[in-house]
């Protein structure tokens with residue numbers, strides 16, 4: 001338990017003790033990484049642990065797959081989405097792509113507003129305390145102007161914090177071969193914490209999945225590279241500090257290796 005803030009424990013084995021007990025309630029955290037680095041599994045671990053270990057309902061907002069693909073993928077992993085939904089512990093929001101396309105054509109501040117309203121309505125109906133947006137990219141306006149884009153993402157994050165009040169994880173994809181922290185270069189500044197997921201190789205040449213806690217505002221976090229594991233039915237598990245040097249396979253962890 002944090003001394004100063006009410007925190008939402010992630011329930012991810014090995015993580016909460018590294019970040020002062022969990023995520024500060026009502027704030028937004030970023031999970032970034034290249035493709036296939038377990039961003040989705042991380043976000044779902046946060047929601048499903050929240051539901052099963054702490055009885056906190058959550059909302060999963062995604063546009064990556066259809067509802068059927070998502071439910072059957074999760075079921076292969078050992079997670080019953082339908083059961084969680086049936087128990088009022090999870091809501092899955094997957095807007096149709098044509099709706100997304102229409103939304104994206106609107107003016108950025110109007111898009112942010114309608115998204116916040118929609119999320120708020122679902123969150124109130126469910127009594128949600130957690131939210132995962134996985135990933136943020138499809139919900140971002142088609143606007144090319146960087147300033148407008150940044151303002152939009154800021155409005156979205158601040159609007160969710162102010163009007164919805166849930167603890168939020170947003171995933172963002174780092175383009176392969178680029179050593180930035182996020183896709184738009186602004187998400188990390190708006191988030192209260194940033195966790196970068198990656199893949200590296202140890203000195204035997206074996207592949208390892210890793211987590212780098214890049215920033216955790218108001219929590220005494222020792223920056224470091226942690227080895228993670230993916231465990232069916234459980235989700236992401238943090239095993240501990242990487243035993244030896246890790247050479248990066250995904251470039252987002254280049255700067256820390």
Ligand SMILES: Nc1ncnc2c1ncn2[C@@H]1O[C@H](COP(=O)(O)OP(=O)(O)OP(=O)(O)O)[C@@H](O)[C@H]1O
Nearest residue numbers: 033034035036037038039040041042077230231232
């Ligand atoms: N049961 C499992 N055991 C071990 N690893 C698994 C299992 N199921 C999936 N994985 C691995 O987890 C990886 C990460 O999956 P995940 O979808 O969370 O990544 P992501 O970062 O969200 O990728 P994307 O860029 O596609 O959104 C998959 O590529 C797969 O190799």
Ligand SMILES: [Mg+2]
Nearest residue numbers: 039040064134
């Ligand atoms: Mg994903």
